[in-house]
Amino acid sequence: MAGATAPKSRVLPVIPLAAPSVLFPGTSLTLPIVNRADIASLLAHIYSRATNTKSDTPVTIGCVPLASPLLSRDGKRLIDSKKRGNKDVSARGDHKEPVHATKDDLYAYGVLAKVSGVQGRGQGDLSLVVEGISRFKIKEVIQERPYFEAEVLYTEDDVDTADPALIKLFAELKQLSREYLALVRLSSILPGMNMNMTPILARRLELSIARKGIEEAGVLADTMAATASECSREDRLLVLSTLSVKARVQRVIEIVQREIQNIQGNSRLITLSTNKSNGIDPEKMGILNRGRIRMPNSMNGSNGFPGFPGFPGGGNGNQEEASELDELKKRLEDAKLSPEADKVAKRELARLNKMNPAQTEYQVCRNYLENLAEIPWTKVTQDQLDAQTVARARKQLDDDHHGLEKIKKRLLEYLAVLKLKQSVNAGLEAQIKQLSDKEHEDEKPKETDVEASEDEKSEKPTVEADPAEKERRQEQETRLLEKKRMVDKSPILLLIGPPGTGKTSLAKSVATALGRKFHRISLGGVRDEAEIRGHRRTYVAAMPGLIVQGLKKVGVANPVFLLDEIDKVGHANHSGDPSAAMLEVLDPEQNHTFTDHYINIPIDLSKVLFIATANSLDTIPPPLLDRMETIQLSGYTTLEKRHIATQHLLPKQVMTNGLQHDQVLLPEEVIDKIITAYTRESGVRNLEREIGSVCRYKAVEYAEASDTKNLQAYHPEVRLEDLEAILGIETFSEELAEQTSRPGVVTGLVAYSTGGQGSILFIEVADMPGTGRVQLTGKLGDVLKESVEVALTWVKAHAYDLGLTADPTEDIMKARSIHVHCPAGAIPKDGPSAGLAHTIALISLFAAKAVPPRLAMTGEVSLRGRVLPVGGIKEKLIGALRAGVEVVLLPEGNRKDAKDLPEEVKQGLKIEHVSHIWEAMRHVWPDARWPGEKGWVGLESRL
Numbered sequence: 001m002a003g004a005t006a007p008k009s010r011v012l013p014v015i016p017l018a019a020p021s022v023l024f025p026g027t028s029l030t031l032p033i034v035n036r037a038d039i040a041s042l043l044a045h046i047y048s049r050a051t052n053t054k055s056d057t058p059v060t061i062g063c064v065p066l067a068s069p070l071l072s073r074d075g076k077r078l079i080d081s082k083k084r085g086n087k088d089v090s091a092r093g094d095h096k097e098p099v100h101a102t103k104d105d106l107y108a109y110g111v112l113a114k115v116s117g118v119q120g121r122g123q124g125d126l127s128l129v130v131e132g133i134s135r136f137k138i139k140e141v142i143q144e145r146p147y148f149e150a151e152v153l154y155t156e157d158d159v160d161t162a163d164p165a166l167i168k169l170f171a172e173l174k175q176l177s178r179e180y181l182a183l184v185r186l187s188s189i190l191p192g193m194n195m196n197m198t199p200i201l202a203r204r205l206e207l208s209i210a211r212k213g214i215e216e217a218g219v220l221a222d223t224m225a226a227t228a229s230e231c232s233r234e235d236r237l238l239v240l241s242t243l244s245v246k247a248r249v250q251r252v253i254e255i256v257q258r259e260i261q262n263i264q265g266n267s268r269l270i271t272l273s274t275n276k277s278n279g280i281d282p283e284k285m286g287i288l289n290r291g292r293i294r295m296p297n298s299m300n301g302s303n304g305f306p307g308f309p310g311f312p313g314g315g316n317g318n319q320e321e322a323s324e325l326d327e328l329k330k331r332l333e334d335a336k337l338s339p340e341a342d343k344v345a346k347r348e349l350a351r352l353n354k355m356n357p358a359q360t361e362y363q364v365c366r367n368y369l370e371n372l373a374e375i376p377w378t379k380v381t382q383d384q385l386d387a388q389t390v391a392r393a394r395k396q397l398d399d400d401h402h403g404l405e406k407i408k409k410r411l412l413e414y415l416a417v418l419k420l421k422q423s424v425n426a427g428l429e430a431q432i433k434q435l436s437d438k439e440h441e442d443e444k445p446k447e448t449d450v451e452a453s454e455d456e457k458s459e460k461p462t463v464e465a466d467p468a469e470k471e472r473r474q475e476q477e478t479r480l481l482e483k484k485r486m487v488d489k490s491p492i493l494l495l496i497g498p499p500g501t502g503k504t505s506l507a508k509s510v511a512t513a514l515g516r517k518f519h520r521i522s523l524g525g526v527r528d529e530a531e532i533r534g535h536r537r538t539y540v541a542a543m544p545g546l547i548v549q550g551l552k553k554v555g556v557a558n559p560v561f562l563l564d565e566i567d568k569v570g571h572a573n574h575s576g577d578p579s580a581a582m583l584e585v586l587d588p589e590q591n592h593t594f595t596d597h598y599i600n601i602p603i604d605l606s607k608v609l610f611i612a613t614a615n616s617l618d619t620i621p622p623p624l625l626d627r628m629e630t631i632q633l634s635g636y637t638t639l640e641k642r643h644i645a646t647q648h649l650l651p652k653q654v655m656t657n658g659l660q661h662d663q664v665l666l667p668e669e670v671i672d673k674i675i676t677a678y679t680r681e682s683g684v685r686n687l688e689r690e691i692g693s694v695c696r697y698k699a700v701e702y703a704e705a706s707d708t709k710n711l712q713a714y715h716p717e718v719r720l721e722d723l724e725a726i727l728g729i730e731t732f733s734e735e736l737a738e739q740t741s742r743p744g745v746v747t748g749l750v751a752y753s754t755g756g757q758g759s760i761l762f763i764e765v766a767d768m769p770g771t772g773r774v775q776l777t778g779k780l781g782d783v784l785k786e787s788v789e790v791a792l793t794w795v796k797a798h799a800y801d802l803g804l805t806a807d808p809t810e811d812i813m814k815a816r817s818i819h820v821h822c823p824a825g826a827i828p829k830d831g832p833s834a835g836l837a838h839t840i841a842l843i844s845l846f847a848a849k850a851v852p853p854r855l856a857m858t859g860e861v862s863l864r865g866r867v868l869p870v871g872g873i874k875e876k877l878i879g880a881l882r883a884g885v886e887v888v889l890l891p892e893g894n895r896k897d898a899k900d901l902p903e904e905v906k907q908g909l910k911i912e913h914v915s916h917i918w919e920a921m922r923h924v925w926p927d928a929r930w931p932g933e934k935g936w937v938g939l940e941s942r943l
Contacts, residue, residue, distance in 0.1 A: 016065075060113065396509055400508075645691060854886040
């Protein structure tokens with residue numbers, strides 16, 4: 001079946017297309033809007049209507065080419081050349097501008113198009129992009145100005161997929177189309193063959209054609225009519241007006257055949273000039289023959305096409321390429337590659353010299369060699385190791401960071417070891433040089449040997465050693481000295497601590513103290529193994545991993561690498577396991593032969609000082625954690641925060657906010673108030689923000705005073721009563737020790753898990769008539785509830801020894817119930833460290849003895865009454881001192897922790913260490929006597 005289905009009528013806005021533009025269904029076209037008032041009016045009308053209706057229907061218009069002087073308006077017949085002088089014919093078509101066209105200048109057929117958008121940067125460069133949808137025939141032009149409107153009849157392709165003639169024609173068109181596109185791709189590399197299609201576009205079109213079926217025969221014909229470079233405008237108009245799919249395919253076959261013959265006719269015969277160096281005789285070489293390149297046998301395996309620009313062996317382009325390759329070769333030589341890398345680089349450079357620059361592999365190979373040249377294989381930074389090294393590094397670390405004694409101690413140890421290794425290696429170098437100089441002296445003939453006569457030489461009783469044996473002995477000594485060289489294997493340090501404690505900035509201080517380059521690698525959120533180890537070169541857009549890229553950036557082989565947030569690295573997934581990829585990087589025994597997937601050559605990372613940071617050990621895999629030296633950074637205490645705020649944060653914020661150092665004064669009590677009442681964190685980030693808020697507040701005051709010429713009214717000092725106006729209501733309230741006490745109330749100690757601060761915690765126990773029920777409130781966790789049960793069990797078991805009952809078999813809870821509460825009920829509490837306080841509180845309640853209000857305690861208890869060590873001692877005691885506590889009971893096992901306390905805490909608190917509940921009771925109630933106390937002698941078997 002030929003022709004089209006029953007047409008549908010519709011009124012449509014129409015845009016005339018200037019010659020030689022013709023739009024086909026399934027293709028797109030860009031129409032310049034400059035000097036096209038009709039298009040501007042049409043777009044304004046369309047978009048105003050679309051805004052009012054708010055419809056998601058795409059905007060469609062009609063695109064109709066101007067008629068040709070050589071064709072009738074309906075495309076049915078050619079106009080005789082004698083009639084071309086006719087006024088009616090010559091006045092229409094190619095000679096008119098579309099903006100001045102009339103309805104008689106329009107071709108009878110057009111294409112319904114969807115408006116894709118407007119592209120361009122300015123008013124002089126705007127274009128309308130349209131996509132063809134289906135054919136139509138103009139029935140009647142209704143309007144000409146300000147833009148055309150016409151009633152059109154739509155037509156759709158009606159394809160008879162069972163028609164043998166159409167099947168045969170479609171197969172022929174498909175074959176010719178693929179052959180034509182193959183010739184386009186081949187012709188693009190030849191000089192003088194100007195094709196209007198790139199090889200990549202031709203290849204994509206070729207793949208698209210291969211997938212088309214018989215039902216798309218009309219679409220294929222339209223596509224090839226729009227693609228053919230030498231297809232005339234009249235041919236395209238005839239194809240547009242051919243509604244029959246079979247006739248249209250037949251017409252396009254003729255056009256494509258003509259295109260193929262045209263390309264073959266324009267192909268050149270290249271004469272190979274005589275070349276004595278390669279022995280090629282002059283002969284004619286046919287370049288193209290039915291889409292194939294013919295090459296004489298004498299050219300097979302040759303290095304290129306002589307005289308062709310862009311190919312190795314000839315042309316101006318090759319001279320530029322050769323100079324760039326020479327420069328690349330020089331860069332590779334200057335990089336002083338390792339022996340293995342040098343071997344690979346020479347092989348790849350030889351491949352690059354023989355390769356066509358138009359090949360995709362050429363750029364891949366060149367990028368690889370440029371990466372090799374940028375990696376610092378042997379270039380290192382000389383460490384500043386002299387007599388003042390350790391002292392200078394200690395001062396640098398102390399200036400940048402307060403506290404952090406463990407990490408400072410470890411880094412100074414590393415510096416000291418590095419310095420000693422360097423001095424040993426310098427001594428070995430001197431010995432090797434001495435041996436070498438001695439060997440050269442022995443090779444020189446001595447004057448006495450020359451002057452001595454043969455008789456005198458024969459009379460010498462000594463026999464000199466064999467020179468070969470002597471040389472072998474010297475080589476052996478040199479080899480032994482070489483083996484004694486001390487290799488620098490930098491440690492892999494892992495800084496574990498809460499956020500804001502200075503882990504990242506500490507690594508910068510280390511690099512400054514060493515005089516090394518610094519590079520930060522953020523590992524947070526890395527989910528792909530290739531980001532660590534690089535991509536294989538076979539992948540598109542392959543590149544080295546983060547480690548090699550870092551080396552390229554710093555340009556030396558011994559920088560300080562900060563692996564930030566290593567605990568946030570992703571685990572095994574479909575893209576590999578990035579945490580496992582770090583195993584080779586962070587193993588001092590393996591990283592001297594680290595292999596990146598892209599480079600694929602061992603790279604020595606042993607000189608790199610890796611410092612990793614993490615907030616938690618829980619998410620770091622054990623094999624990775626085992627390769628690193630862990631250094632724990634606890635949160636800063638209140639005293640340390642005060643020092644950091646005074647020495648670092650306040651001067652920084654004063655300068656940041658445009659003030660002078662004497663224009664904002666924060667006394668110690670104000671800083672302490674900000675620390676305790678407005679921040680409760682491990683680090684100092686929020687503290688810095690609050691100090692910044694104070695500085696900004698004072699900056700506003702100073703600016704207003706300056707503007708009003710009233711600087712005398714400005715007061716730089718911030719007072720305690722000003723803080724609420726500046727920072728708002730206190731965020732955290734501070735517990736203070738009681739002035740008086742009553743039985744059943746004990747002061748415990750707590751260290752906040754949110755970081756670095758401690759305080760006191762009141763434990764209240766009350767009894768009432770009942771049947772032994774125990775009630776717990778205050779949002780206590782499971783461990784804290786269990787410590788209450790352990791304490792109650794011990795008190796019940798020793799009730800007779802404590803004098804609480806007259807009969808050893810009597811249950812003190814038989815006729816009573818107790819209620820244990822920890823105030824601040826909204827705050828969750830958990831941990832074993834309140835066991836001692838619970839026990840003393842129960843004894844105080846049952847014995848009706850009050851506990852001194854200025855005495856606090858911490859420690860876990862066992863069923864045997866032993867007091868066991870707990871954590872957070874430093875933070876707890878600083879909080880106790882701030883709350884007004886005078887005496888603290890600590891477990892004996894925490895005696896070692898008390899040694900690291902600040903001097904201010906040691907002087908302000910009386911610390912008593914206890915190992916058993918009986919011993920603790922002696923300190924709580926020194927004057928009291930307990931019946932069962934005589935049985936406890938202070939020693940307990942641990943067998």
